[in-house]
Amino acid sequence: MRKLIVVLIFFTSNLGISQILSGEITYGVRMDEVALQKIINSVKDNSFKKDYLIKLHNDLKSSIKYLNYTLKFNTNESNFNRKETLANDNGIDLNMSSMAVSANGIFYSNLKENVNLHQVEFSGESYLLSKNIDYNWQITTETKIIQGYKCYKAISKVTKNSKNFITTAWFCPRLSFQHGPKGFNDLPGLILELKYLDRFIFYTKNIKLRENEIKINRPTKGNNMTQKKFDKFLKNRMNSMKN
Amino acid sequence: MKKLLAVAVLFTAFSFTSLDANASSKLKKRNCSEEAIQAYDIVYEYTGSMFYAGYSADAAYNGCISGGGSPDGA
Numbered sequence: 001m002r003k004l005i006v007v008l009i010f011f012t013s014n015l016g017i018s019q020i021l022s023g024e025i026t027y028g029v030r031m032d033e034v035a036l037q038k039i040i041n042s043v044k045d046n047s048f049k050k051d052y053l054i055k056l057h058n059d060l061k062s063s064i065k066y067l068n069y070t071l072k073f074n075t076n077e078s079n080f081n082r083k084e085t086l087a088n089d090n091g092i093d094l095n096m097s098s099m100a101v102s103a104n105g106i107f108y109s110n111l112k113e114n115v116n117l118h119q120v121e122f123s124g125e126s127y128l129l130s131k132n133i134d135y136n137w138q139i140t141t142e143t144k145i146i147q148g149y150k151c152y153k154a155i156s157k158v159t160k161n162s163k164n165f166i167t168t169a170w171f172c173p174r175l176s177f178q179h180g181p182k183g184f185n186d187l188p189g190l191i192l193e194l195k196y197l198d199r200f201i202f203y204t205k206n207i208k209l210r211e212n213e214i215k216i217n218r219p220t221k222g223n224n225m226t227q228k229k230f231d232k233f234l235k236n237r238m239n240s241m242k243n
Numbered sequence: 244m245k246k247l248l249a250v251a252v253l254f255t256a257f258s259f260t261s262l263d264a265n266a267s268s269k270l271k272k273r274n275c276s277e278e279a280i281q282a283y284d285i286v287y288e289y290t291g292s293m294f295y296a297g298y299s300a301d302a303a304y305n306g307c308i309s310g311g312g313s314p315d316g317a
Binding site: 040048056057100101102120122161163197199241 | 276279280281282283284285286287288289290291292293294296297298300301304
């Protein structure tokens with residue numbers, strides 16, 4: 001069924017942009033207020049947890065509007081990272097906010113080599129994390145127009161730490177590049193909007209398309225580790241505190 | 244004899260007071276591991292990010308230690 005939908009999407013799309021070889025997309029981020037408020041409301045009133053959550057929520061709410069990301073891509077590679085901006089006047093650390101929306105560091109994808117990297121800093125160390133991608137996208141026929149392009153909805157369900165999360169991507173077959181924000185890819189079109197874990201929405205602010213192929217930088221700094229191993233390392237650190 | 248008894252009562256009372264003060268200061272000491280675990284759980288629930296949860300746990304733990312807490316609250 002998925003294959004049939006993909007074939008149909010390709011046939012019904014306008015393929016007139018074939019001369020485009022690379023590009024750059026600027027994404028902003030916003031919160032799904034309803035979903036996050038629901039999480040806050042599920043915690044008991046007058047507790048340490050509730051106070052902590054409300055502070056986290058309010059801090060993020062006032063800083064998220066300053067977060068901007070760039071996705072640079074060509075046919076084979078992409079690089080996604082935060083745009084450096086001047087510190088905002090309320091003194092909020094944008095690195096922290098970027099971490100809260102799980103978009104800190106540099107995300108790199110190379111489709112031909114099947115390489116997906118995430119370069120991050122943690123506890124004063126640099127890590128170069130590699131990830132095997134298996135989003136298991138479910139492509140739907142639901143559409144919406146983003147920046148003048150018709151986009152299709154695709155859903156990926158993941159289980160992390162025995163919790164189920166949903167990520168929704170809106171991809172555009174007319175822009176036939178298999179890239180997207182935060183290393184999300186493997187769809188027959190560029191992802192112009194991504195609702196990550198049903199919480200944070202990366203939306204397109206600006207699209208620049210080029211007829212020449214731009215060079216994409218591949219991050220090299222940091223200790224090589226698989227994402228799985230790094231998650232285990234974080235988990236073990238917490239377990240050692242519990243014992 | 245009366246004076247000796249008075250001194251003994253005062254001494255005992257003082258000992259009880261200081262013991263009580265020690266006990267309450269021990270009870271009030273912050274458990275930094277516990278605070279770190281709570282921070283981790285809350286942040287993970289809210290963001291879904293193990294990375295940010297781990298970072299927040301570190302920050303909570305270090306902040307608690309600098310604030311006079313101890314690793315196990317003892």
